[in-house]
Amino acid sequence: MSQWENPGLVVEWIWIGIGLFFLTTLLITVLIINYLKSIRKNKQKVMQLVRNTQTECWENTLHLQERDRERLAEELHDNIISHLNVIRLNINHKNTEELNLDLKKSMQQIRELSHNLTPPDLGEIELTDLIADYLDQISKTIHVDFRHMITDTLISSPVKLNIFRIVQELVTNILKHANATKIDVSLRISLEYLMLTIEDNGSGFKQGTSHHGIGLRNIQTRAQKIRAAYKLKSKPERGTKFIACVVIES
Structure with missing residues (x-):
C-alpha cells in the first residue's frame, strides 16, 4: 500500500511541513530582528561619535579663539601700547623727524598684528x-x-x-x-x-x-x-x- 493511500500518514507529513515552515519563518524573523537591532546600535554609535567629534571641534575652536584674544591683548599691551607710551613721554624731548619715525614703527606693528589675526583669502x-x-x-x-x-x-x-x-x-x-x-x-x-x-x-x-x-x-x-x-x-x-x-x- 502506497504512503499516499494512508490518510493519517499524509496528514502527518503536512504537519511536519507546516512545522518546518514555521520554524524557518521564526528563524528568519529572529535573524532580521537581530540585524535591525545591530543596525540601530551601530547607528547610535556613529551618531555618538559624530556628536563627540563636533563637541571636540567646538572646544578646539573656542580654545583657538581664546588664544587669539590673549595674543591680541598681549601684543597690544607689551608692544603697541608700551611703544606709544614711550612716544608720549618723549614728545617734548625729540624732534619731529624722530617722533615721526617712532609713529611709523608703531603703525607697522599694528599692520603686522592685523595681518596675523585676519584670516587670509585661502x-x-x-x-x-x-x-x-x-x-x-x-x-x-x-x-x-x-x-x-x-x-x-x-x-x-x-x-x-x-x-x-x-x-x-x-x-x-x-x-x-x-x-x-x-x-x-x-x-x-x-x-x-x-x-x-x-x-x-x-x-x-x-x-x-x-x-x-x-x-x-x-x-x-x-x-x-x-x-x-x-x-x-x-x-x-x-x-x-x-x-x-x-x-x-x-
Whole structure:
C-alpha cells in the first residue's frame, strides 16, 4: 500500500511541513530582528561619535579663539601700547623727524598684528606665497631663509590655514623667547604628503620641562585638526627644530 493511500500518514507529513515552515519563518524573523537591532546600535554609535567629534571641534575652536584674544591683548599691551607710551613721554624731548619715525614703527606693528589675526583669502593664494609674504615682513626683524619644493597638488583650505597659523605661532615665539638671529623654514609638498620644518639658532630649552612660550598646546590643537604628525626637538643653547607632516588626501 502506497504512503499516499494512508490518510493519517499524509496528514502527518503536512504537519511536519507546516512545522518546518514555521520554524524557518521564526528563524528568519529572529535573524532580521537581530540585524535591525545591530543596525540601530551601530547607528547610535556613529551618531555618538559624530556628536563627540563636533563637541571636540567646538572646544578646539573656542580654545583657538581664546588664544587669539590673549595674543591680541598681549601684543597690544607689551608692544603697541608700551611703544606709544614711550612716544608720549618723549614728545617734548625729540624732534619731529624722530617722533615721526617712532609713529611709523608703531603703525607697522599694528599692520603686522592685523595681518596675523585676519584670516587670509585661502582660495586665491598658494600656501607657499602665503608663508613667503608673512616671512618677508619678519625678515625686517631677523634673517629668514625660506626654501620650498612643491608639486602641482591641491591643498585644502583647512590645511592651508592651520599650517599657516602654526608657522605664525612658531615664528612669533622664536622672536619673543629664543634670542635667535636666524630662522630656517622649509616646505615640501608632494602628491602624497606635506612636510614643514622650522628651525632656529636660539637659546632652546630643556625638553620635558614646562615651556609656555612655545605655545605647544595651540600648535597641538591645530595639528590635530588636520591630522598632522609633528615633533619638536630642542636643547639648551642649541636652538629648536619643529617638523610636521600632513598626508595629502586626494
